Amino acid sequence: MSRLLQEAALAGEDVAWLKEYRGRGRERFAAQGIPSAKTEAWKYTKPNMFLQNDLVYQQVVDEVRNRPELPFETYKISFVNGIFAPQLSNLPPKIEILPMIEAAMFYPEAQALIGKLTDTTKHPFAALNDAYFNEGCYIRLEANTALDKPIALMYHTTQEARGGMMHLHNLIVLESGAKAELIEQHSYEGEVKLNYFANIVNEIRLETKAQLQHYKYQNEAFKAVHIALNVVNVKSGGIYKSFCLQKGADLARNETQVVLSEPEAEAQVNAAYMMNGWATLDTTTDIEHTCEKTFSSQLVKGVVGGQAKGVFQGKIHIAPLAAKTQGYQQHRALLLSDEAEVDVKPELEIFADDVKCSHGAACGQLDAEQLFYMRSRGIGEEEAKAMLIDAYLDEVIAKVDNEKVSEWIKSLLKM
Amino acid sequence: MITPLLEIEDLYAGVAGKEIIKGFNLTINEGEVHAIMGPNGAGKSTLSNVLCGKQGYQVTSGAVRFKGKDLLKMSIEERAREGLFLSMQAPVEIAGVSITPFLKHAVNAVRAHQGKPELDTMEFIKQLREEGRKLNLDADMLKRSVNVGFSGGEMKRLETLQMRMLQPVMAILDEADSGLDIDAMRLVAQGVNSCRSEKNSMLIITHYQRLLNYIVPDFVHIYANGRIVKTGNKDLAEELERSGYAAFVKESK
Numbered sequence A: 001m002s003r004l005l006q007e008a009a010l011a012g013e014d015v016a017w018l019k020e021y022r023g024r025g026r027e028r029f030a031a032q033g034i035p036s037a038k039t040e041a042w043k044y045t046k047p048n049m050f051l052q053n054d055l056v057y058q059q060v061v062d063e064v065r066n067r068p069e070l071p072f073e074t075y076k077i078s079f080v081n082g083i084f085a086p087q088l089s090n091l092p093p094k095i096e097i098l099p100m101i102e103a104a105m106f107y108p109e110a111q112a113l114i115g116k117l118t119d120t121t122k123h124p125f126a127a128l129n130d131a132y133f134n135e136g137c138y139i140r141l142e143a144n145t146a147l148d149k150p151i152a153l154m155y156h157t158t159q160e161a162r163g164g165m166m167h168l169h170n171l172i173v174l175e176s177g178a179k180a181e182l183i184e185q186h187s188y189e190g191e192v193k194l195n196y197f198a199n200i201v202n203e204i205r206l207e208t209k210a211q212l213q214h215y216k217y218q219n220e221a222f223k224a225v226h227i228a229l230n231v232v233n234v235k236s237g238g239i240y241k242s243f244c245l246q247k248g249a250d251l252a253r254n255e256t257q258v259v260l261s262e263p264e265a266e267a268q269v270n271a272a273y274m275m276n277g278w279a280t281l282d283t284t285t286d287i288e289h290t291c292e293k294t295f296s297s298q299l300v301k302g303v304v305g306g307q308a309k310g311v312f313q314g315k316i317h318i319a320p321l322a323a324k325t326q327g328y329q330q331h332r333a334l335l336l337s338d339e340a341e342v343d344v345k346p347e348l349e350i351f352a353d354d355v356k357c358s359h360g361a362a363c364g365q366l367d368a369e370q371l372f373y374m375r376s377r378g379i380g381e382e383e384a385k386a387m388l389i390d391a392y393l394d395e396v397i398a399k400v401d402n403e404k405v406s407e408w409i410k411s412l413l414k415m
Numbered sequence B: 001m002i003t004p005l006l007e008i009e010d011l012y013a014g015v016a017g018k019e020i021i022k023g024f025n026l027t028i029n030e031g032e033v034h035a036i037m038g039p040n041g042a043g044k045s046t047l048s049n050v051l052c053g054k055q056g057y058q059v060t061s062g063a064v065r066f067k068g069k070d071l072l073k074m075s076i077e078e079r080a081r082e083g084l085f086l087s088m089q090a091p092v093e094i095a096g097v098s099i100t101p102f103l104k105h106a107v108n109a110v111r112a113h114q115g116k117p118e119l120d121t122m123e124f125i126k127q128l129r130e131e132g133r134k135l136n137l138d139a140d141m142l143k144r145s146v147n148v149g150f151s152g153g154e155m156k157r158l159e160t161l162q163m164r165m166l167q168p169v170m171a172i173l174d175e176a177d178s179g180l181d182i183d184a185m186r187l188v189a190q191g192v193n194s195c196r197s198e199k200n201s202m203l204i205i206t207h208y209q210r211l212l213n214y215i216v217p218d219f220v221h222i223y224a225n226g227r228i229v230k231t232g233n234k235d236l237a238e239e240l241e242r243s244g245y246a247a248f249v250k251e252s253k
């Protein structure tokens, strides 16, 4: 039995389906174990090298002293050390937002959807997440509703959670024509070497013509492991548009799996990552066009210094019936040092005719001529580099529609 | 009183393992304007790059003092902050970095070095627009990325604008006149001349005597085979225009 499977006092153990659901998660995780270099989907990222032996599942309530706040107004759902923190939350009126465990126990509509988008036989950490199914939230927007402000999911970790692991599962449902903006921030306070494991599953369902803008900023502590799986299903005319900036953690993966299951469904999955030191930051995508006339695009740009490693695995799958589909993918990285590394694995599986599909990957370095030019005007070397890095990432940040969000992201680009 | 500003002594330097500058001597005093003329490939741009500290260039021997300090020990940005400026022969494009914030950073970095407070943004923009107008670079152009999509002449005007904004004590102009039409040449020359003072000096690298009609030099040097082979006044440029380099280059061998 894996050391990550521990006894835990979880709410709702007396609810038969929940007990069974968790049990299945345990079994499936036990069957797969912590992925290593031998696991194809994880061969560059090697989580077994990062997850410490002594991680403990714990629920430590702690006070927040120093959480970075967003520079614009949002509704807030806060988690501290993986536990819902109502006192730090500010929920929007009139929409359904519930702690996950409550939704699971008392809301049959939620119950019917939990775990349905995720194949836990192929995602070991999602299986592990199920084994500890307890925290997270359920968000549902009724048909044709929209919010006046984004909803921010604020995950914050304190010193007290050192050596712990947390598993959160969110279910987000936008009914037909509903529109929302979701922001995720992952932050910490205390020493930068704080170690913990954050494991997050987001199940997102966009019904006909629903639109979700999903922004994420991952800035975990330098010894943290962050594994996130976003599973998204987009129906006819729906749009899922995401942007993720990853900067923190020792090892992090942000994996986005989108199924475009009806005509005119669209996904835009964009991301940026930047790091120094020894971190491994992984962006994995899997866009499945299962229906005709669907559209997807991906742009991922990374800046890697020190001995850090960037990983991009991008898959576009176009099913036999998915004619008149378009799928585009670009990955680019800037290597700031000789020891920096980027591993890229694009996969295009095209089984339909009459599709437009392309992918590209490129790695480069800061341009010495440009640096000389800037420095010869008096700009310091570090500042010149920072300006060139900003300019490099500008292309992908320009994909963010909300100007307040893009300004915020630009302010986070210090390495 | 004559105060030396830039002193180059018996300099040997090269690039990519190739020795190009071979025993170069030149002293430029405060307030002086020197012109260097020389055949293609003689090493004029190499000299400018060595003086500005560009990577990839090796100094094998000799010394360079700027304001009495060892220039070769300074980083690229230190040289600029001390007041050395190079108007480049072939400026590089920097996509995504717009001219206005770029120059603001540069100006403030130089000011900080001089112990002056940062320029207020509005004040800076006012100055930049004013100087831009004199060089026929309008506000829209100043919003563009540095040199991106600029014509040859526009780049040279932008180099001159930067010089005006940074107010260097020692400006090296490496073919500031190449690619300029007659009107633009006059604008650039005016810009350069307005940087002239009793304290400020210039080194003008050019192939044509015409620029020197606008920016009249105190000395003209002919540079060949890695060193100065002849020095004269502005008339030397005219002589060169008529006769070409052959006589001087042969003499030096």
Ligand SMILES: Nc1ncnc2c1ncn2[C@@H]1O[C@H](COP(=O)(O)OP(=O)(O)OP(=O)(O)O)[C@@H](O)[C@H]1O
Pocket: B015, B016, B018, B020, B038, B039, B040, B041, B042, B043, B044, B045, B046, B047, B089
């Ligand atoms: N990076 C480099 N690698 C190899 N050779 C170089 C390099 N840079 C310059 N050179 C060579 O050094 C010599 C001097 O070049 P430089 O550009 O200094 O000449 P210049 O006098 O400025 O010529 P021009 O009048 O054409 O501008 C040339 O032969 C050139 O090819």
Ligand SMILES: [Mg+2]
Pocket: B044, B045, B046, B089, B174
């Ligand atoms: Mg040259």
